[in-house]
Amino acid sequence: MNLTGDEVILEIGAGTGRIIQSLSHMCFDLFLLDPSPAMLAKARKKIPSANHCLGYAESLPFESAFFDRAFAIDSLHHWNNQEEGLSEVFRVLKDQGLFILIEFDPETRFGHYIKSMERFLLMGSEFFTPKQIRRLLSSNGLTVFKQYYIDDATYISVAKKSIKTTP
Numbered sequence: 001m002n003l004t005g006d007e008v009i010l011e012i013g014a015g016t017g018r019i020i021q022s023l024s025h026m027c028f029d030l031f032l033l034d035p036s037p038a039m040l041a042k043a044r045k046k047i048p049s050a051n052h053c054l055g056y057a058e059s060l061p062f063e064s065a066f067f068d069r070a071f072a073i074d075s076l077h078h079w080n081n082q083e084e085g086l087s088e089v090f091r092v093l094k095d096q097g098l099f100i101l102i103e104f105d106p107e108t109r110f111g112h113y114i115k116s117m118e119r120f121l122l123m124g125s126e127f128f129t130p131k132q133i134r135r136l137l138s139s140n141g142l143t144v145f146k147q148y149y150i151d152d153a154t155y156i157s158v159a160k161k162s163i164k165t166t167p
């Protein structure tokens, strides 16, 4: 991950900060958002230098065009409403800002297992294939320009916000 060190970065559904922790020393300003006070309390201990924000993807408590990059790692399938959350991601990103999304593909063996487990646990999760994610992001103004698997089931999508200007 190339970071210049002066980016303002958001993780949506950061949980305890388990993954983003490894990038925290490279960020100018890191915001960790999660609806769970218990998760945020752990994140606060793990990454005290970050800004810890209680909130939901569907109603981000930030100004428009505030972030250079937004991450959603193993979190989008938990959101209550992915369309609303993604339109919020579009709003809070700067023009040319990047959205980095990590999800499980429900059509892979392990992805199917995760989907079944979360259904069994009545978690209300909604999983998307890479193709569905490209469509979903595109309909919210985010163009996927890189997408690949990082293991048998987990894939990363990198999308850019581009504001269309009328000639």
Ligand SMILES: C[S@@+](CC[C@H](N)C(=O)[O-])C[C@H]1O[C@@H](n2cnc3c(N)ncnc32)[C@H](O)[C@@H]1O
Binding pocket: 012, 013, 014, 015, 016, 017, 018, 019, 033, 034, 035, 036, 039, 055, 056, 057, 058, 072, 073, 074, 075, 078, 079, 080, 081
């Ligand atoms: C599986 S955890 C992933 C945490 C972290 N990103 C990681 O990789 O360790 C999913 C997180 O999404 C959060 N979450 C659930 N619903 C959410 C929503 N509507 N908006 C934002 N985050 C949400 C949960 O509280 C939880 O911390």
